Amino acid sequence: MKTTGYAAYSADKPLAPYDFERRELRGNDVAIEILYSGVCHSDLHTARGDWGPYTAPLVPGHEIVGKVIAVGPDVEHYAVGDPVGVGCMVDSCQDCDQCDHGEEQYCRNGMTATYDSKDRITGEPTQGGYSKHIVVREEFVLAMPDGLDLSRAAPLLCAGITTYSPLRTWNVGPGSRVGVIGMGGLGHMAIKLAIALGAHVTVLSRSPSKEKDALELGADAVLISTDKDAMKAARNSLDLIIDTVPVKHDVTPYMPLLDVDGTLAIVGQVGPMEEFMTPPAIMGRRRIAGSLIGGIAETQEMLDFCGRMNILPECEMIKMDEINTAFDRMEKADVRYRFVIDMSSVDAPAA
Numbered sequence: 598m599k600t601t602g603y604a605a606y607s608a609d610k611p612l613a614p615y616d617f618e619r620r621e622l623r624g625n626d627v628a629i630e631i632l633y634s635g636v637c638h639s640d641l642h643t644a645r646g647d648w649g650p651y652t653a654p655l656v657p658g659h660e661i662v663g664k665v666i667a668v669g670p671d672v673e674h675y676a677v678g679d680p681v682g683v684g685c686m687v688d689s690c691q692d693c694d695q696c697d698h699g700e701e702q703y704c705r706n707g708m709t710a711t712y713d714s715k716d717r718i719t720g721e722p723t724q725g726g727y728s729k730h731i732v733v734r735e736e737f738v739l740a741m742p743d744g745l746d747l748s749r750a751a752p753l754l755c756a757g758i759t760t761y762s763p764l765r766t767w768n769v770g771p772g773s774r775v776g777v778i779g780m781g782g783l784g785h786m787a788i789k790l791a792i793a794l795g796a797h798v799t800v801l802s803r804s805p806s807k808e809k810d811a812l813e814l815g816a817d818a819v820l821i822s823t824d825k826d827a828m829k830a831a832r833n834s835l836d837l838i839i840d841t842v843p844v845k846h847d848v849t850p851y852m853p854l855l856d857v858d859g860t861l862a863i864v865g866q867v868g869p870m871e872e873f874m875t876p877p878a879i880m881g882r883r884r885i886a887g888s889l890i891g892g893i894a895e896t897q898e899m900l901d902f903c904g905r906m907n908i909l910p911e912c913e914m915i916k917m918d919e920i921n922t923a924f925d926r927m928e929k930a931d932v933r934y935r936f937v938i939d940m941s942s943v944d945a946p947a948a
């Protein structure tokens with residue numbers, strides 16, 4: 598199937614149009630016309646080569662919402678016209694203990710990422726959502742719940758599940774005390790989801806300028822991390838901190854805010870961190886953990902939860918040819934809170 602989109606050609610060049618082919622449908626494949634594609638920090642990092650070299654051209658995008666346009670003969674759960682989503686994974690071995698218990702993101706044989714990965718059968722590069730169409734095996738296709746505004750739902754597929762999974766892993770519910778560091782695409786979803794799960798949510802911010810925005814998103818409190826007295830008074834006051842900061846930083850000052858057995862879960866920065874001091878971890882059995890997206894079943898649970906509670910990301914809609922400006926603005930944290938590409942801004946290629 599012919600399709601078209603935007604691709605990264607090299608780390609120092611802007612994204613540019615790219616015509617390419619999607620594979621012929623296998624028995625269990627779903628072909629999707631992409632309607633909306635969220636713009637994740639990972640897209641920017643990958644395209645700019647921050648995480649190492651990649652095979653070009655590379656089509657980023659792993660927050661995909663669209664509608665089914667064709668299905669293979671063995672597909673059981675989807676039909677033409679269904680609203681569907683695709684997140685950060687498009688395949689896994691489906692045979693190991695992690696896949697068996699629904700945590701395909703930790704597949705022992707390595708999950709297949711939506712882009713910058715290799716198809717398990719042909720070895721061809723996978724290409725993501727900055728395109729008109731995608732073909733994905735049905736096990737990795739998500740059903741979009743009725744009534745959820747599709748134009749705003751795309752960021753749930755990465756930012757949503759990345760923050761929902763640690764909230765569920767550490768049993769956040771009514772009475773839980775959750776802190777959120779960083780108020781970008783991930784952070785703003787962490788706030789909304791934790792509130793919806795019944796937690797008391799404190800946003801940790803370096804400057805008071807974020808206070809109004811945090812409260813508007815539903816946070817119960819804002820703690821200014823540069824205010825030494827306030828930080829001291831808040832010791833032992835949190836059960837879980839979701840750390841969404843996407844760059845190298847120091848977690849030491851945040852650790853004393855956790856109660857005994859509390860956890861700081863890193864979901865933003867992939868790479869080195871500042872050296873950290875062990876006393877706050879030792880003197881309270883506090884831990885630092887990481888968390889990677891979530892399994893397919895948990896992603897569906899998150900989507901259904903958002904459908905029931907009408908939880909939607911705050912989005913700024915852009916056209917496909919505005920992507921390079923969007924990347925520049927993301928680097929300056931100048932977006933509230935997620936860019937979403939309206940894929941109707943791209944013409945389908947002639948058949």
Ligand SMILES: [Zn+2]
Binds near residue numbers: 639685755756
């Ligand atoms: Zn992402």
Ligand SMILES: [Zn+2]
Binds near residue numbers: 689694697703
């Ligand atoms: Zn596996």
